[in-house]
Amino acid sequence: MDTTLFPNPALLASPNSYTPSESVPSPSVLSEHGLSKVILDPRDVAHPWVSGRAELTPTRDYPLFRHPSQQEQVHFYFSPASDVRSCAKLRQHAQFLALDSSHLASISAEISPTTERASQPKYSLVRELLAWWEDRYGLWLVALEDHDHTIDLAVWWMERQDAITAEEDEQSALSKYGELCDALFGIVQCLKVSSLLEIRADQQALESQGLCAVSCRPHQFVITSSGRVAIAQLSEGMSSSRRISQHRTSAQISMEISPWPAFISDGFLRRNLRWLAPEAVISRHPTSVSEIYSFGVLAYELLTTCVSTGQQSPMAAEVDMLTDIQRHLVSQPIPLLEYLQRAKSFGKGRIVLPPEALSDLVMRCLAKDRQERYISLEALGYDLKTLGSLCRDSTESSPFGVGATDEMSRFVLPDHLIEREKELSYLDTEIDSFLNTPTTVKITRSINIWGCSGSGKSGLVQHVTKSLQSTLVAVAKLDEHVHKPLSTFLDIFATLIEGILTDPLEDLQTWQKTIREALGNQFPTFVCLLPVETRCLLTSDPNLRPVRIAEATNVVAAFKIWSKRLLQLFATAARPLVLVVEDIQWIEAEEQSLWQSLLDGNQPLRNTLILSTSRIESQNLFASSPMSRGLHLACLSESGVGSFLGISFKGRIENQGGLARLLYAETKGNPLYLETVLTTLVEQQVFHFDFEHLTWRYDPLALQTQLSASGVDAYLEHLMSALPGDVLTVLCVSLPSFHVADPQLLSCLPSSGFSLELLGQLSEKRPCDLSALLNLAVGMTSSIVVTSKDVRFTHDRQRATAYRMIPPSQAGSIHFRVSMFLRQQMFAEVYICTAAEHAIVAHHLGDYQESEEDLVRLLIQVSAKAMLSASFVQAKKFIDTADGKS
Numbered sequence: 042m043d044t045t046l047f048p049n050p051a052l053l054a055s056p057n058s059y060t061p062s063e064s065v066p067s068p069s070v071l072s073e074h075g076l077s078k079v080i081l082d083p084r085d086v087a088h089p090w091v092s093g094r095a096e097l098t099p100t101r102d103y104p105l106f107r108h109p110s111q112q113e114q115v116h117f118y119f120s121p122a123s124d125v126r127s128c129a130k131l132r133q134h135a136q137f138l139a140l141d142s143s144h145l146a147s148i149s150a151e152i153s154p155t156t157e158r159a160s161q162p163k164y165s166l167v168r169e170l171l172a173w174w175e176d177r178y179g180l181w182l183v184a185l186e187d188h189d190h191t192i193d194l195a196v197w198w199m200e201r202q203d204a205i206t207a208e209e210d211e212q213s214a215l216s217k218y219g220e221l222c223d224a225l226f227g228i229v230q231c232l233k234v235s236s237l238l239e240i241r242a243d244q245q246a247l248e249s250q251g252l253c254a255v256s257c258r259p260h261q262f263v264i265t266s267s268g269r270v271a272i273a274q275l276s277e278g279m280s281s282s283r284r285i286s287q288h289r290t291s292a293q294i295s296m297e298i299s300p301w302p303a304f305i306s307d308g309f310l311r312r313n314l315r316w317l318a319p320e321a322v323i324s325r326h327p328t329s330v331s332e333i334y335s336f337g338v339l340a341y342e343l344l345t346t347c348v349s350t351g352q353q354s355p356m357a358a359e360v361d362m363l364t365d366i367q368r369h370l371v372s373q374p375i376p377l378l379e380y381l382q383r384a385k386s387f388g389k390g391r392i393v394l395p396p397e398a399l400s401d402l403v404m405r406c407l408a409k410d411r412q413e414r415y416i417s418l419e420a421l422g423y424d425l426k427t428l429g430s431l432c433r434d435s436t437e438s439s440p441f442g443v444g445a446t447d448e449m450s451r452f453v454l455p456d457h458l459i460e461r462e463k464e465l466s467y468l469d470t471e472i473d474s475f476l477n478t479p480t481t482v483k484i485t486r487s488i489n490i491w492g493c494s495g496s497g498k499s500g501l502v503q504h505v506t507k508s509l510q511s512t513l514v515a516v517a518k519l520d521e522h523v524h525k526p527l528s529t530f531l532d533i534f535a536t537l538i539e540g541i542l543t544d545p546l547e548d549l550q551t552w553q554k555t556i557r558e559a560l561g562n563q564f565p566t567f568v569c570l571l572p573v574e575t576r577c578l579l580t581s582d583p584n585l586r587p588v589r590i591a592e593a594t595n596v597v598a599a600f601k602i603w604s605k606r607l608l609q610l611f612a613t614a615a616r617p618l619v620l621v622v623e624d625i626q627w628i629e630a631e632e633q634s635l636w637q638s639l640l641d642g643n644q645p646l647r648n649t650l651i652l653s654t655s656r657i658e659s660q661n662l663f664a665s666s667p668m669s670r671g672l673h674l675a676c677l678s679e680s681g682v683g684s685f686l687g688i689s690f691k692g693r694i695e696n697q698g699g700l701a702r703l704l705y706a707e708t709k710g711n712p713l714y715l716e717t718v719l720t721t722l723v724e725q726q727v728f729h730f731d732f733e734h735l736t737w738r739y740d741p742l743a744l745q746t747q748l749s750a751s752g753v754d755a756y757l758e759h760l761m762s763a764l765p766g767d768v769l770t771v772l773c774v775s776l777p778s779f780h781v782a783d784p785q786l787l788s789c790l791p792s793s794g795f796s797l798e799l800l801g802q803l804s805e806k807r808p809c810d811l812s813a814l815l816n817l818a819v820g821m822t823s824s825i826v827v828t829s830k831d832v833r834f835t836h837d838r839q840r841a842t843a844y845r846m847i848p849p850s851q852a853g854s855i856h857f858r859v860s861m862f863l864r865q866q867m868f869a870e871v872y873i874c875t876a877a878e879h880a881i882v883a884h885h886l887g888d889y890q891e892s893e894e895d896l897v898r899l900l901i902q903v904s905a906k907a908m909l910s911a912s913f914v915q916a917k918k919f920i921d922t923a924d925g926k927s
Contacts (some may be wrong), residue, residue, distance in 0.1 A: 064121050065091050070178055075100045076117060089127035090120040090134075097171070097183065105172045109185060115171060116186050122179040135182045137272075138167045166191065166263070166271050190266040191273070195259040198224065198343050205393065214393035219432030222399065225340055226425040227270025228262055232332055233418045256313035257335040259343065310366075319370045319409050324812060330411045333421060337406025337414075344395065344403065345380055370409070377403050398428055401443040420447035423732045448691070450730040452723045452737075454716055455688040458497070458504055460681035464490075467672060468505050475650050476512075481614050484668055485640055487651040489625070491658050492674035494838045495713025495753060498654040501674060502621055505652070512650075513537065513611055514619045519627040520792045521837065522844065525874045527632055529622050530604060534567070535575045537611050542578040553579060559610050563603040572871060605639050605646055612648040622653045624837065676710035685715060690728075694737040707748045713836050714753040717824075721760060722747060757824070757842040764818060787825065787834060788843035789859045791875065794833035803862050853888025856880070861891075864899070877903040 071079055081093040097115045099108050109115060118134070120127040167184045174181040201220060208214040263273040305325040310317065318334035321327045375383075378400035385394065402424055408414045415421040423446050431441060458465070468488065475486050490498050506514050517532035525531070538556075541547055556579065557564050568576050612618030625633075639646050658671060677685065683701035686694055694700060708714040722728050727743045730736075787795070801811045815827045824839045825832055834840035847855060860879035863872035877899055883889045884896060 064124065064127075066119055066178060071095070073100070074103050074174070074181060076115075089124060090118055090131045092116065092118045103172065103174050103181075105183070107169070107171060109171060113185060116167070116184050118180075118182040118184075119178075120180045122177065124179075128180050131180050131182065135173060135180075138182070138184060139170060166265075166273065191263040191271070193260065193273075194224070194228075194262040194264055194270070195343070197264045198259070199346075202346075209392055211393050215396065215432045218395050218399065219429045221344070221395075222425050222429030222432060223268075224264065224270060226422055226429060227264075228257075228336065228339070229418050229422040229425060231262065231270055231272050232257070232336065233422070256316040257332065257339045258316070259339065314365060314369055317369075318411065320411050322366060322369065324816075326812060326816065328411075329418070330414055330416070333406050333415050333418065334408075334411075336421070337403055340403045341374060341377055341407060344377060344399075345384075347380070373409070374404075374407055376400060396428065396432060398431075398441060398443050402428065405444055405447075415444070415447050416451050417447075419730070419732055420444075420450050423447075446732065446735065449693055449735055450732070451691070452689055452719075452728070454720070455685060458501065459684050459688070459712075460677050461497070461501060461674075464501060464672060464674060465505070468501075471670060472505070472509070472650065476617060483614055483617060483648045485646050485649040485651070486668040486670070487640070487653065488670045488672060489653045489655055490672045490674055491655045493676065493711065494656060495711045495836060496674050496676050497712045498674055499623060500712075502623070502652050502654060506619060506621060509619060511615070512617050512619050513540065514621065515540070515611075516621045516623070518623040518793060519625060521624070521627050521841065522789065523791055523875045523878055524627075524629060527635070529628065529632060529636070531570055533620060533622075534607065535571055538571065538575050538578055541611070549578075555610065556607070559606050560603050563599060567603065567607070601635065601638055604635075608639070608646055608649070612646065614648050618649045620649060620651045622651065624655065625653045626655045626657050677705075677712060677715070678710060679705040682708070682710055682715060685712075686719075689719060690737045693735065694728075695739070700739070703744070703748070708753070711753055713838060714756065717753070717757065717760070718748070753838065754842055754845075757839055758846060761824060761839075761843060761846065787832065788840050788847075789855060789879065791872075792833065792837060792840055794828075794831035796831050797827070800832060803859075853883045853886030854890075856886065857883035857888055857890055873899075874903055 065081070066074075068079075071077070075098040076095040077098065079093050079095040081091065094114050094116055097105075097109055097117075099105055118131060120131040122128065166186045169185045170182070171185060172181065172183040174183075198221070201217060201224075205214050205217045208217065261273060263271055265271055305317070305321060305327065310322065310325075314322070316335045316338050318327070318331035321331040321334075374380075378394060378397055381394050381400075385392075402421075406414060406421065415424075424443060427441060471486070471488055475483060478484070490501060492498055515533040515536040517529040517536070519528060541552055542549055560567050568579055571579070608618065640649075640651075658673065679701055682705045683697060686697055686701055686704070690697075704715060704718065708718060719728075722739070722744065725743075725747070727747060728737055728739045731738050787800075790800075797808075797811065797815075801808055804811065806814070812827075815825065815832055818825055819827060824835055824843075826835050834843070856879040860876045860883060863876035863879070880889065880896055880899060889896065
């Protein structure tokens with residue numbers, strides 16, 4: 042039997058009756074606070090506090106904002122001081138009511154009389170707050186409510202649906218569907234409280250609370266006699282969706298609210314699973330897009346009287362944290378219109394079905410992929426309002442596409458290259474010439490792409506390599522601050538081994554045998570240079586030891602021979618090898634000499650194309666070769682900046698030409714600077730989408746304030762310095778008794794990325810807290826990229842900016858602590874060279890906090906590893922440093 046055809050009784054569930062207990066204040070306590078003739082509200086399991094209605098007589102000990110008239114009955118809320126959870130919930134509820142209160146809005150206007158304050162709609166039943174008391178008994182909130190008669194949203198909705206079911210006239214039924222669309226629009230307006238409610242105090246705009254309806258339920262809303270949808274209660278499904286500043290709603294009311302996004306606990310997840318967006322279940326942190334999914338569940342269940350999952354949700358205690366969550370993440374609800382058509386065929390549905398557009402709208406809200414959902418409540422509300430109008434007016438013939446306005450309102454950075462046609466044509470010509478050489482052996486070529494930092498060199502190379510067919514691609518990236526011995530060779534070897542030996546189309550055993558035979562007795566040396574996870578692809582022997590060679594010259598000669606032999610093994614005429622080496626301006630002279638010997642010697646490496654990037658024109662791995670080329674990558678022109686704007690804002694930005702001139706003057710056409718500026722300005726709502734005129738607009742004064750014309754480095758530093766202290770602590774060194782107020786820790790870690798697990802250990806943060814703080818940094822500055830496994834800076838320039846911000850007095854301590862952390866046995870083999878570099882810097886800065894003997898032992902250990910990879914200059918540097926300390 043199809044359980045989806047039966048109504049969901051939870052839609053009509055009423056609150057439990059209240060049983061007096063110790064949490065209810067005694068009559069004498071109520072009288073002490075001036076409350077008499079008390080009638081308690083029915084108990085709501087979602088609320089741990091006590092509420093009721095009463096007459097209020099002012100007392101000397103408990104002051105009021107304003108004395109009510111004798112005829113007015115007040116609504117009070119009380120939470121006992123002993124119940125910490127209840128007090129926290131009541132504080133949150135009180136803040137929402139305070140933000141929605143016309144009384145506090147008038148206070149704000151009195152404090153800042155010159156500020157124009159737009160008339161704000163109300164979203165709760167509270168008309169005015171009268172008092173907020175904290176005493177030995179607990180927390181008290183007293184308010185006046187609107188006198189409008191209200192009806193529960195679920196009850197009102199079923200009355201309207203019954204009317205539609207009985208309606209045979211199609212236009213009359215569509216008109217009633219228009220009323221339902223209006224009600225859904227009213228719910229969306231209530232959910233927009235986070236962006237619409239804002240107060241001003243001391244002539245400074247304060248951020249709004251940022252409430253997010255993580256779990257949107259029908260009983261949270263009511264319909265007033267005037268047809269307005271209002272929030273009846275702030276349940277546990279409402280929580281903070283983003284960081285908020287310290288609120289001070291008035292001099293009399295102090296709201297202390299956690300400044301960080303709410304973490305979804307196991308208990309909350311069990312109770313609210315089917316209302317939670319998939320990404321909220323996975324990350325345990327709700328976002329503004331998560332509440333759109335929750336709204337979709339509410340709308341689907343109201344329209345179908347069936348749960349969206351097609352079956353009743355299990356009780357909280359019965360939720361399986363594996364099976365039920367997996368089902369929730371992957372199962373798709375039956376499309377709304379298809380479900381109603383099926384119900385109609387069983388004789389259980391209505392005669393006139395809702396418009397297909399309404400079904401498409403709800404299903405767009407329920408998309409599992411957040412990118413396929415509405416991007417904002419404003420876009421969702423626009424479609425609902427438009428659809429409601431079309432349903433009520435049969436003469437309306439305006440075209441309506443679900444989600445069309447939503448697409449217009451999305452700010453999306455270009456996903457393709459802009460103004461790079463000339464460079465792409467040049468690279469295509471050179472690469473085609475190399476690949477199509479009509480010989481059995483292709484002469485190795487090199488193309489160095491150079492330009493200023495942030496000009497898009499890496500993006501150009503990635504675009505080119507993605508289109509290459511029948512080639513092997515290996516990538517290496519040099520680090521300005523961390524100099525591992527022969528890092529380009531080791532990165533390329535690791536990339537090739539992992540790419541080939543994990544390819545299901547390749548024969549693993551054949552490759553393992555071929556590599557062993559090619560390297561001969563140098564195979565153990567090669568394996569010991571690879572990362573641990575890459576070694577496992579080649580051998581399972583844990584006892585491999587490198588071959589010891591007495592003479593340094595023999596080691597270098599051996600390295601040249603076996604490294605060239607290995608590279609040539611992958612580089613064939615049938616499948617040429619493409620090596621990408623980024624930021625070669627940081628390459629060590631010794632490493633560059635090795636490359637030149639491999640590429641320019643008597644028997645150079647063949648069938649290989651090298652694409653390198655640098656900030657210096659003359660920099661090249663083997664510039665003396667006649668097959669070496671250089672390509673300069675300039676920044677965007679003013680026209681290119683205009684094209685960038687047109688793509689990002691879908692061609693709907695006002696005064697695009699003037700804005701392009703302004704941003705070009707600010708950024709000089711640097712793509713990195715342009716992306717950072719636009720992302721920040723959209724996040725700070727300097728740019729906003731006007732849904733009335735369907736165009737992007739911007740505040741010229743705020744724009745001029747944001748742009749400083751001081752360059753990309755100064756702008757990046759300004760953004761990072763504005764990060765909240767707790768975020769900075771994570772991006773800095775947040776070890777016990779050591780706190781830094783600038784984002785430096787990440788700048789001292791490998792530029793290719795650092796494990797989230799290790800960063801959590803280093804910062805001593807729980808995974809949930811670390812995730813929240815890093816995501817906040819992404820939202821505020823876009824300076825870092827967070828994946829499922831690691832975190833890194835978006836660009837080296839942002840990393841360099843963070844590094845420059847290290848206070849001189851704290852730099853040595855940062856380097857020392859990073860060095861000590863990276864020396865831990867569990868991952869010392871991977872980061873031992875990096876740890877030594879940090880130790881040397883810390884010692885140079887005079888803040889080395891362990892014995893000289895320990896430092897010498899570390900440097901000798903690292904010098905041995907450097908000699909193993911034939912990096913004798915690096916080894917000598919470590920030995921000389923150790924010799925100076927011994």
